[in-house]
Amino acid sequence: MSKTKPQPPVETPPSKVSASVREVQIHFIILGIVFIAGLALSWRCWPDPIVDFGHELYIPWRLNIGEVPYRDIELVTGPASQLYHASLFKTFGTSFTVLIWSNLLLLILLLVVLYDEISSLSRRWIAFVALLFFITVFAFGQYTTIGNYNYLSPYRHEITHGILLGIIGLWAIRRAGLTSKLLWYFIAGVCCGSTVAMKTEISVPLLGALAWWGLVTARTVTFRDILRRKSAFLAGLVLPLFACWLELQVRGLPPQTALESIFASWNYSLRPELTRGAKFYSYVSGWNDLSQNSVDIATTTMILTILISTFLWLDRWITRSLDSKTARRATCVVFGILAFVLGGRMLVWNYLIPTLPVLLLLFISISTVQLLKPRRSPSPAHFEQWRTWGLWAVYSFLCTLKMFFLLRFPHYGFALAMPATMLGIALLLHFLPETFGLNSPPDNKLPPGGRLWKTITISLLVGGMFCHFATSIHRWNAKHASLGTGDDLFWGDNQQDRRIVAIQRAYDFLKREMQSKDTLAVIPDGTMLNYVLRKRNPTPYLLVGPWDIRAAGGDPVVTSEFNHSPPQWIVVTSDDPTIHGTGQFGASDYGEKLASWIRRNYVKAINIQEPSEAFRGYSLTILKHRQTRPRSATPTQ
Numbered sequence: 279m280s281k282t283k284p285q286p287p288v289e290t291p292p293s294k295v296s297a298s299v300r301e302v303q304i305h306f307i308i309l310g311i312v313f314i315a316g317l318a319l320s321w322r323c324w325p326d327p328i329v330d331f332g333h334e335l336y337i338p339w340r341l342n343i344g345e346v347p348y349r350d351i352e353l354v355t356g357p358a359s360q361l362y363h364a365s366l367f368k369t370f371g372t373s374f375t376v377l378i379w380s381n382l383l384l385l386i387l388l389l390v391v392l393y394d395e396i397s398s399l400s401r402r403w404i405a406f407v408a409l410l411f412f413i414t415v416f417a418f419g420q421y422t423t424i425g426n427y428n429y430l431s432p433y434r435h436e437i438t439h440g441i442l443l444g445i446i447g448l449w450a451i452r453r454a455g456l457t458s459k460l461l462w463y464f465i466a467g468v469c470c471g472s473t474v475a476m477k478t479e480i481s482v483p484l485l486g487a488l489a490w491w492g493l494v495t496a497r498t499v500t501f502r503d504i505l506r507r508k509s510a511f512l513a514g515l516v517l518p519l520f521a522c523w524l525e526l527q528v529r530g531l532p533p534q535t536a537l538e539s540i541f542a543s544w545n546y547s548l549r550p551e552l553t554r555g556a557k558f559y560s561y562v563s564g565w566n567d568l569s570q571n572s573v574d575i576a577t578t579t580m581i582l583t584i585l586i587s588t589f590l591w592l593d594r595w596i597t598r599s600l601d602s603k604t605a606r607r608a609t610c611v612v613f614g615i616l617a618f619v620l621g622g623r624m625l626v627w628n629y630l631i632p633t634l635p636v637l638l639l640l641f642i643s644i645s646t647v648q649l650l651k652p653r654r655s656p657s658p659a660h661f662e663q664w665r666t667w668g669l670w671a672v673y674s675f676l677c678t679l680k681m682f683f684l685l686r687f688p689h690y691g692f693a694l695a696m697p698a699t700m701l702g703i704a705l706l707l708h709f710l711p712e713t714f715g716l717n718s719p720p721d722n723k724l725p726p727g728g729r730l731w732k733t734i735t736i737s738l739l740v741g742g743m744f745c746h747f748a749t750s751i752h753r754w755n756a757k758h759a760s761l762g763t764g765d766d767l768f769w770g771d772n773q774q775d776r777r778i779v780a781i782q783r784a785y786d787f788l789k790r791e792m793q794s795k796d797t798l799a800v801i802p803d804g805t806m807l808n809y810v811l812r813k814r815n816p817t818p819y820l821l822v823g824p825w826d827i828r829a830a831g832g833d834p835v836v837t838s839e840f841n842h843s844p845p846q847w848i849v850v851t852s853d854d855p856t857i858h859g860t861g862q863f864g865a866s867d868y869g870e871k872l873a874s875w876i877r878r879n880y881v882k883a884i885n886i887q888e889p890s891e892a893f894r895g896y897s898l899t900i901l902k903h904r905q906t907r908p909r910s911a912t913p914t915q
């Protein structure tokens with residue numbers, strides 16, 4: 279096979295350049311308006327008051343005070359994101375607002391890179407449609423009672439940081455293929471190395487996509503070029519890992535421990551016994567009802583294939599057989615309305631989205647065959663087209679693995695289903711019409727084809743945008759209770775959920791009763807209380823759920839740590855642990871020894887209950903150590 283060479287740039291007439299610039303400007307003005315509207319409507323409604331997000335504030339706060347990650351604070355992810363946030367807090371001060379501005383800037387960067395990438399796959403107007411979908415569905419959305427599944431206050435910043443780095447990595451490697459400049463390989467390596475120091479499920483997709491790229495590209499370049507490119511890539515890969523390793527040592531970890539800590543997420547991912555029997559992870563992936571989910575995916579895929587084939591044929595038939603412009607327009611309007619109505623139903627998306635992994639796997643196979651099958655003189659344009667489509671397909675497919683049999687927009691899908699959705703929009707609006715010749719210049723002065731297909735597809739997408747955005751607005755409008763003050767303030771649901779009301783009451787009680795140096799632990803989750811009260815957890819464990827106890831080494835290990843560094847106050851929440859396949863806290867399979875130790879050493883100070891419809895009632899039990907003096911007994915100065 280002959281070697282492909284980068285093609286010289288083709289000069290574009292000034293008139294076309296100015297038209298392109300105007301098109302991009304119009305797109306970003308509209309996107310900016312929608313973005314600002316979503317931001318304003320959801321302002322500070324993004325976090326969950328109990329679950330997960332408190333860690334994202336507490337950890338960088340404590341790191342700046344001098345605590346050592348992986349020693350004083352147990353982390354189950356790599357250190358990159360938390361070290362980044364610690365540096366932000368050190369520079370700009372400790373507050374939720376600092377993270378908001380950081381996440382806003384990173385989100386805007388993600389939108390810009392996505393626009394460029396989807397434009398390279400298809401056309402600019404398709405990138406515009408895809409980004410409208412992203413902003414209205416993924417950026418700020420909330421579709422479950424639990425918050426956090428958005429890009430402004432994610433449950434783990436490693437996920438959103440990793441998605442951004444993954445897309446930048448795809449962008450860099452595509453440019454490397456066009457220009458052969460080693461700088462782009464280096465940047466792709468930096469992105470890869472950074473994700474390795476974050477979370478496994480966000481690192482594997484980029485590593486896998488770039489490995490696939492290298493496989494299909496190897497036949498087109500010389501051995502010397504392969505060595506040069508790999509060297510640049512590996513240099514970039516090692517750089518962020520080395521930087522994290524040095525920073526962890528500066529913060530107090532021994533070299534060996536620092537090295538192991540970088541790969542913390544990989545270590546936990548390779549221990550399947552931690553999730554064995556856990557209903558939560560089985561449900562997330564769809565394994566809880568594998569047979570039914572598989573049947574649903576297969577059935578929906580067959581129906582989709584029939585519908586797509588039918589409408590592609592119908593589009594061509596209308597173009598060639600309907601002479602009346604009015605009839606063609608009427609047909610488009612009727613089918614467009616039907617598609618919009620269907621797109622406005624959540625149930626439709628619950629069936630459509632799970633088919634994406636299967637369709638992506640098929641597309642990866644087609645792309646690989648197109649690139650690897652013998653050709654006398656492969657067209658550089660043909661090669662580059664299939665390589666870019668395949669690269670995105672591999673990355674998007676690997677992102678879906680954690681939710682393979684039940685992919686959806688809510689929950690982890692805000693990040694893991696996003697690349698597949700963006701690629702799916704480009705496939706629907708560009709790849710399929712191009713492949714079936716709908717966009718080809720018509721013969722015999724026929725009207726342009728593809729209008730019916732575009733009308734149906736765009737109407738379906740617009741219906742989905744309205745549906746999901748309206749659902750999120752409904753949840754944001756229910757949030758009238760606040761927690762925290764000033765730059766730490768955020769809003770929660772005080773109507774159906776009411777967990778934030780319970781947390782408010784706990785906050786008021788503890789602020790009144792705790793002394794300045796008192797410490798606090800919340801079981802199983804609720805580090806947000808530690809953060810808003812600015813109270814340290816003396817144990818390393820910010821989460822004390824069934825999975826976390828197993829990951830820490832078992833109930834005796836956790837109990838020993840609590841006994842060694844007992845907090846003055848403990849809050850036990852009524853979160854349901856049965857999703858992890860265990861009994862309630864204190865049962866033989868979940869925290870029996872720890873609960874017994876708490877009963878011996880603590881007394882109940884107050885029990886707070888709220889009639890949460892979403893959680894069938896929610897309660898907090900606040901306990902104080904038997905040796906803790908009440909605040910009223912503290913002598914005045």
